[in-house]
Amino acid sequence: MVKFLDLQKVNGSFEPELSNAVQQVIASGWYLRGKSTAIFEEHFAAYCHRATCIGVANGLDALTLALMARKLQEGWGDDAEVIVPAMTFVATAQAVVRAGLRPVFVDVDDNALLDSRLLEQAITIKTRAIIPVHLYGQRVDMSRIAEIAAAHQLFILEDAAQAHGIVGKGPGHALAFSFYPGKNLGALGDAGAVVTDDLELAKTIRAMANYGSQTKYFHEMEGCNSRIDEVQSAILDVKLKRLDTDNKRRCAIAALYDDAFRRIAERVNGFRILALSSGSVYHIYPVFCTERDVLQKVLAQKGIETLIHYPIPLHQQPCLSRFVPASQSFPQAERIAKTALSLPISPVMSDDDVLQVISAIQQHYML
Numbered sequence: 437m438v439k440f441l442d443l444q445k446v447n448g449s450f451e452p453e454l455s456n457a458v459q460q461v462i463a464s465g466w467y468l469r470g471k472s473t474a475i476f477e478e479h480f481a482a483y484c485h486r487a488t489c490i491g492v493a494n495g496l497d498a499l500t501l502a503l504m505a506r507k508l509q510e511g512w513g514d515d516a517e518v519i520v521p522a523m524t525f526v527a528t529a530q531a532v533v534r535a536g537l538r539p540v541f542v543d544v545d546d547n548a549l550l551d552s553r554l555l556e557q558a559i560t561i562k563t564r565a566i567i568p569v570h571l572y573g574q575r576v577d578m579s580r581i582a583e584i585a586a587a588h589q590l591f592i593l594e595d596a597a598q599a600h601g602i603v604g605k606g607p608g609h610a611l612a613f614s615f616y617p618g619k620n621l622g623a624l625g626d627a628g629a630v631v632t633d634d635l636e637l638a639k640t641i642r643a644m645a646n647y648g649s650q651t652k653y654f655h656e657m658e659g660c661n662s663r664i665d666e667v668q669s670a671i672l673d674v675k676l677k678r679l680d681t682d683n684k685r686r687c688a689i690a691a692l693y694d695d696a697f698r699r700i701a702e703r704v705n706g707f708r709i710l711a712l713s714s715g716s717v718y719h720i721y722p723v724f725c726t727e728r729d730v731l732q733k734v735l736a737q738k739g740i741e742t743l744i745h746y747p748i749p750l751h752q753q754p755c756l757s758r759f760v761p762a763s764q765s766f767p768q769a770e771r772i773a774k775t776a777l778s779l780p781i782s783p784v785m786s787d788d789d790v791l792q793v794i795s796a797i798q799q800h801y802m803l
């Protein structure tokens with residue numbers, strides 16, 4: 437049996453520090469907007485090489501609040517457009533809609549990353565922002581995107597929910613993180629953060645996340661309640677210390693996978709792996725094959741859990757269909773949705789687990 441992600445084992449490997457950290461928060465009598473959050477925010481900002489970090493309730497809120505804050509600062513109208521890739525988790529686009537903006541979808545490349553060759557033609561006079569997504573933990577090559585964004589004065593919000601440890605410094609004006617339990621840096625519940633060098637933007641996000649208030653009981657803008665709590669902050673601060681080590685283990689597993697699957701890709705038509713150009717922390721390790729559903733069943737029968745990221749591209753999601761012009765097509769996003777299969781990967785997987793997955797796939801292809 438190889439689990440897709442054994443969170444019991446992952447979090448167990450941080451004991452007793454994790455329980456001690458929680459115990460300290462319980463004993464402190466202070467559970468929101470306190471010391472643990474301030475410390476984690478400071479550590480995470482430094483880890484990302486950014487000036488400041490605002491802890492929020494989840495990754496969706498991190499994306500939404502960053503957009504809402506910029507919208508307020510710049511006075512964008514409700515018809516302002518935000519470019520998002522057609523292949524990502526739905527949160528990327530739902531954040532745009534929640535912020536009262538319009539998502540515009542752009543197809544992805546072979547690696548399921550926003551295709552910068554298609555970017556320029558998606559930009560209109562209403563375009564205000566672009567959200568590159570570091571999908572699967574890959575680092576998006578930001579150089580071309582930054583050039584185009586600068587030429588059109590677009591706000592760059594990086595969706596870094598899958599890329600803790602590989603992104604930070606760069607042309608993005610703000611980065612949104614999720615600490616959903618399964619992420620490379622995962623809480624034991626919901627949590628998220630925005631990191632940025634823009635202190636004015638940070639101030640607005642912080643106020644918006646706190647009922648639009650900077651001074652208690654004085655509410656200068658509309659807001660919501662989106663806070664990271666003291667328990668999650670303390671937990672994340674413990675886990676952050678091992679993030680680089682854990683990411684290295686993910687990379688070592690991916691190297692074993694790459695080695696084996698490159699050979700399969702050479703011999704089997706319609707089987708391929710990612711061609712990484714600028715690195716990854718392997719939040720997800722996908723393979724792409726034309727008979728994906730068959731392979732998934734075969735692996736399940738051998739006790740190997742796999743998932744699909746993501747089975748439906750955004751332009752085919754009913755909740756987003758009103759933003760998709762009939763004339764547009766997204767062949768690459770659709771191809772990835774039909775062929776991607778995510779294999780087990782996590783810092784607590786043993787080499788033996790990895791070899792089990794490899795040999796099951798080799799057997800399937802009779803190699």
Ligand SMILES: *Cc1c(COP(=O)(O)O)cnc(C)c1O
Nearest residue numbers: 494495496525527528597614616
């Ligand atoms: C997980 C994820 C989010 C949303 O994070 P939540 O904390 O679940 O709200 C956003 N974007 C991407 C790419 C994600 O993987």
